[in-house]
Amino acid sequence: GKMIKIAAMRIKCLEYMLNHAQQEIIYKKQLTNELWGERSQFISDANLTQILYLLRRDLKGFGLSQFFSTVPRTGIKVDANIIISNENKSCLPSSLKKEEYKYMALFFALLTMVIMVIYLIR
Template sequence: MIVIGENTYFEESMNSLVRGDITIKISEKEKKLLVYLLKNQGNELSKEQLIISVWGERSSTIVDANLTQLIYKLRRNLTAIGVLERIKTIPRIGYIYIPPQKNCETAINFSEYNGSNLNFGFNLQKRACSKILVMTILFIPFIVVFGIVFYENRYHIKESADMFTPVMKQGMAIIDSILKKRK
């Protein structure tokens, strides 16, 4: 068994992808492609290299469309067991297999959360270590605190605005109208 993700394995001898109780059989060509991709993880592979590795002697009669279809099928099967975004396309060149991240392998998938029958409908798969997520997590509490402080002090701010330009007054009027609509 070859580990291809968190609790996800490729059983080469049985041509199957396994995650828990889920087993997905793959074709012989998908197996050859996956084995070659796994042996060359992180390396850019040309279409020609992949075609030769899968079709061997018949490679001279194979067109790019055959490889594209095979990549599609393999991606679909990997996605079915929860291994997402591993095979990346390098436009006009070929493909690269991205190995699993050691510290970021756990997926944050809010669309699958069923703890309280919640379905947030969005997926942050493989983004646990991304700067965007970290910044978002840090930014949300700031916005909440700012909103609470602003809401509690809106009348004081409005009084102070009287000392400033009419534009400031218009801005405060807009903010007040928005707050009134929310009530």
């Protein structure tokens, strides 16, 4: 299998996207508030742009480079062709071949475990 390291901030960003994917647009302010909390007022757009760039690069390794798109000067939009199941937090593009599903399922199972460990460490 393929292994990648994703920084905690990008995992938090991805988790927020998964939980809010049904929104037409996830606004920059929402993401900034989620990622930086009270410090968000001091965070520039460049910081968020960097997180999104790196997350997109991470997801590209799993064939999910189009998981979200940028809405200029507004925020992001999660691809409507992505199926997101709240039951097990899996996120599978409908265009994947059957043999790729097991790798995607494994990735998101591991991602969920990493997110849980991060929250337990806090």
